Each structure stands twice: as structure tokens, then as C-alpha cells.
Amino acid sequence: MPIITLEAVTYRYPEAEQPALSDITAAVNPGEVILLRGASGSGKSTLLRCLNGLVPHSTGGQFRGRVLVCGLDTRDHPPRQLATHVGFVFQHPDAQFVLEDVEAELAFGLENLGLPRPLMRKRVEEVIDQVGINPLRRRRIDTLSGGERQRVAIAAAVAMHPDALVLDEPTSQLDPQAAEDVLQVVLRLVAELGMTTIIAEHRVERIAPFVDRIWTLDAGVLRDQTPRIALAEGGARPPVVDLALRAGWTPIPLGLRDARVHAQRLPANPPPQPSPTRGEGDLPGGSGLIICRVDGLDYRYQGVPAVQGVSLTLRRGQVVALMGRNGSGKTTLLKLIGGAMRPQRGTVTNEGVAAYVPQDADSLLFAASVDEELRGQSAEVVAPFAAWLHRYPRDLSSGERQQLAIALMGARADLLLLDEPTRGLDPEVKRALSSYLQTRAGAGAGILVATHDVEWAARTADRILLIADGEIYADGPPAAVLSDSLVFATQISKLVGRGWLLPEEVPL
Numbered sequence: 001m002p003i004i005t006l007e008a009v010t011y012r013y014p015e016a017e018q019p020a021l022s023d024i025t026a027a028v029n030p031g032e033v034i035l036l037r038g039a040s041g042s043g044k045s046t047l048l049r050c051l052n053g054l055v056p057h058s059t060g061g062q063f064r065g066r067v068l069v070c071g072l073d074t075r076d077h078p079p080r081q082l083a084t085h086v087g088f089v090f091q092h093p094d095a096q097f098v099l100e101d102v103e104a105e106l107a108f109g110l111e112n113l114g115l116p117r118p119l120m121r122k123r124v125e126e127v128i129d130q131v132g133i134n135p136l137r138r139r140r141i142d143t144l145s146g147g148e149r150q151r152v153a154i155a156a157a158v159a160m161h162p163d164a165l166v167l168d169e170p171t172s173q174l175d176p177q178a179a180e181d182v183l184q185v186v187l188r189l190v191a192e193l194g195m196t197t198i199i200a201e202h203r204v205e206r207i208a209p210f211v212d213r214i215w216t217l218d219a220g221v222l223r224d225q226t227p228r229i230a231l232a233e234g235g236a237r238p239p240v241v242d243l244a245l246r247a248g249w250t251p252i253p254l255g256l257r258d259a260r261v262h263a264q265r266l267p268a269n270p271p272p273q274p275s276p277t278r279g280e281g282d283l284p285g286g287s288g289l290i291i292c293r294v295d296g297l298d299y300r301y302q303g304v305p306a307v308q309g310v311s312l313t314l315r316r317g318q319v320v321a322l323m324g325r326n327g328s329g330k331t332t333l334l335k336l337i338g339g340a341m342r343p344q345r346g347t348v349t350n351e352g353v354a355a356y357v358p359q360d361a362d363s364l365l366f367a368a369s370v371d372e373e374l375r376g377q378s379a380e381v382v383a384p385f386a387a388w389l390h391r392y393p394r395d396l397s398s399g400e401r402q403q404l405a406i407a408l409m410g411a412r413a414d415l416l417l418l419d420e421p422t423r424g425l426d427p428e429v430k431r432a433l434s435s436y437l438q439t440r441a442g443a444g445a446g447i448l449v450a451t452h453d454v455e456w457a458a459r460t461a462d463r464i465l466l467i468a469d470g471e472i473y474a475d476g477p478p479a480a481v482l483s484d485s486l487v488f489a490t491q492i493s494k495l496v497g498r499g500w501l502l503p504e505e506v507p508l
Helices: 044-048 100-114 117-131 148-157 176-193 227-233 239-247 256-263 330-338 381-390 396-410 427-442 456-460 491-496
Strands: 004-012 021-028 035-039 064-070 086-089 164-168 194-199 211-220 220-227 290-301 304-315 319-323 344-348 354-357 417-420 446-450 462-467 472-476
Touching: 004 044, 021 044, 021 194, 021 220, 064 381, 064 446, 086 148, 100 117, 100 148, 100 381, 117 148, 117 176, 117 256, 148 446, 164 176, 164 211, 176 194, 194 227, 211 227, 211 330, 220 227, 239 256, 239 290, 256 491, 290 330, 304 330, 304 344, 304 446, 304 472, 319 330, 319 381, 319 456, 330 354, 330 396, 330 417, 354 381, 381 396, 381 472, 396 427, 427 472
Parallel strands: 035 194, 035 211, 086 164, 164 194, 319 446, 319 462, 354 417, 417 446
Antiparallel strands: 004 021, 004 064, 211 220, 290 304, 290 344, 462 472
């Protein structure tokens, strides 16, 4: 008997012209792992929120059809009751934290259930071991890294002993290693507890080999397919699938392990030679004039170094990716360069207008409609948002809000500073962002992007900076910096090596 059943589910948000979900019928069986993917704004978060009753109980709007969770109709049972059956982990874990420290947060949901204290203590101890967060148990949540917060959020959901776990883009804000750690926690729960899991993700390469089915949402319409069929059709998919389709490998490998069998037959071609226009960095004779010079930059938070002795130059016409683990100093460096913070030591000299776009695009959006936000912008800037002009900006998806903020801030900037701009974006929108940034660079702007998205950085950037503990420790073209990295390596680099980063580069 299915744990979750959706019967002809249609949902329209208040005042929306089109439904967010259209006539969705599907079922989730015990122990299944389902990957949910789709374009930004396609309805993924809405669908997930239907599974625990947040839609429609907390959103209003028009809801038709039926969702059954362990036999309970979500229309008749509140999210508080459904939470004992469906554990929900939000894209932004801070949105679900209530208390200040880890142990108290883990016990909070159990207290609401009225469990006896000895049973609460037993569950807390068990979930701490299951999720591997014993070193965090007495920490304040505001001192945790992004990956640590996601693991605590998962632990809080699992402590309720749910029948299914639902995760909304749990790795979108995480560096590659933290993302791997979080997904390993999920896979451990699947392997050891048989946890039924539905996970929405754009970065699918880590999860694709382990899923039973893939749900693909397109404008609110759901396709339920086997992994190989779904990935062969397109959408968010691992780079090894793109290589497999080019090379004609069958069956299509879903991950590195299966792909290595086929990769042994690839010709042993010499590594690619870096383009003369890529990675010029600070070398004399670079193609672009210097737009920003940073000398000996230092900044500390309550005595703890965030940026240490950073010196670099940024040039017009160059897209530079800044990469490093969560908490390495990326955001602080961007704010110092953009003027949002003043350096405690060292200097920043900008030869033009610098614009900083933070991770949280909401801090830049104030108007009552997208049309008002874009008022005064050129027709070229407004055109991509024609379908959204009447909408309230905060009602857009996180990826759509990010696109709008970048367009607003980047229109007249000489130096564009972006903090995790690909978070929550689908592959098509990420390609459009790459094209936009390269066009802006071609028109003479300088671009510095903090990102965890290795594949996107390899395809977009002319130069890669790696930062750790506030210090830049690597600087060069993508082929040089990413190909010999253990953490910041593309999937194709891990598979083939020899300097190849992207599936289209590999000779066949």
C-alpha cells in the first residue's frame, strides 16, 4: 500500500492566473527514493508542501483533488498532525528552527507530541547517532555552518520517526564536500532504516545513481519515469549522462561507478591546451584593463579572521569564479570589494561602479510588482521578465528572485559581484546566466562570482580563485585549478582526468 497518494491534485495560489500544479496523480511506495526535478518556478516546492498539508492549510488558494498520507487526507488533518508521518526539511533550514541550540531543537517536535521525557531522550540520542552530529549537540545553531544546519534539520525531522522524509533542495547552499556529507546522511537513512525519501534537487549527479524513480515537473504537470528514461530526455542530469549520449554508451550510466567501465574505451588523447584568453589573471598584457585592485585585505569577526592578506586584481572582460567551502570568506570578500563593508586593513580600489548581489535576493526587492522594480530599465533588461511584470516579487521562486535582482543590479555596473547566483536555478536558466555574464564581460564589465557549482564555474569562468580560511590559495584557468582538485573537480574530471572538465570537451 502506498505511503503517499496524489489523486488529480490541482492547486492555484491566491490571485494567480495559472495553477501551480495541474491534475497530478502519483503514488510513493514504502522504501522508495524519488528525485523531484524541474525548472525554476515549475512547482516543485508547492508539490512538496502538498505532502505535509502546508498547501493548502498555510497558503490558501484553490485546491482540488486529494493527497493521502498514511491513509490521512491532508485536507482534513493539519500539518502538525501530518508532521508525524512526513518529515520535512526546507531549502533554507533556518526557516524551520525555533530554538537556539541543537539538542533543544531536536527535542522541540517531540515535546509538541507530548512524549514522556525518557522516550524523548532516547529518540534524541538515537537520531544524533543516526545522522552523525554528536560533536554538534551542545552548539548554538547560529554558530553552525550551512552543511551542519542541514544535518541538524534532517535530524530534527527524523527524530519524529516519520514514515517518509521530504527534502527541498537540501544542498543548494552547500559547498561540494558539505553537499556530499548531507546526501550521505540521507543515503544512510535509506540504507539502514529503509526511509521513504522524496528529494528535490537541481544538482542531481550525487543522488541520481540511488533513486528508484524521477518525477519531472513542467509548468505544474508531472511525469513519473524510471531514471534512465527521464535523464535521457533532458533536464537536470549528471554530466556523465551527457557524455554517454554523445558516445552512444548503453545502458546509460547514472553515476561515476558505472561510467568508468565505458570510459576505459575512450581514446588516450593529450590534455586540452588552455585558451590564451582564459586565466590571464594578473599577468602583464592581460586583455582587459584593471577594474579593481585589492591590496593586503584583512577582516575579522570578533577577532576571528574571515579574510587574511588577500591581494588580487580583477579585469574588465573577465568572468572570475571564487570558490571555497562554506565559511571560507567568500561572502566577506565580495562585500569588502563591493563596499558593503569597510576593510580593517588593506585597500580596495575600484575603477568604476561596483554592484553586489547577495545570496538572499529579497533584500534588494521592495516594490509591489516586478514591473515597478524594473521601472526605468532598458527594454533589453525588461524583456526576459515580460511574463512576470504583474507579479509580486516575493511570490517568485528563489531562483526567479535571484534572476530579477541580478538584472536590476547588473544593468549599469562596471564590476558585478554575485554571491551564489546559481542557487535554485535549473540548467536552462544557468546557461542563460552564463550567457548574460559573458555578454556583460564582453561589453567591458568585470565579473566576480562566489559559487559552489563546480560544473557551472568550469563552463562559465575564465579564471578560478580558491579560498580557504580567508586566504586565496589557488588562482588560474579552470583547466589548471579544477582538474587537480580533490573537492572542486567536475564529474568529467573525476571520470576522465587529463585536464578535461566538461562532457563536450572529451574527444571520442
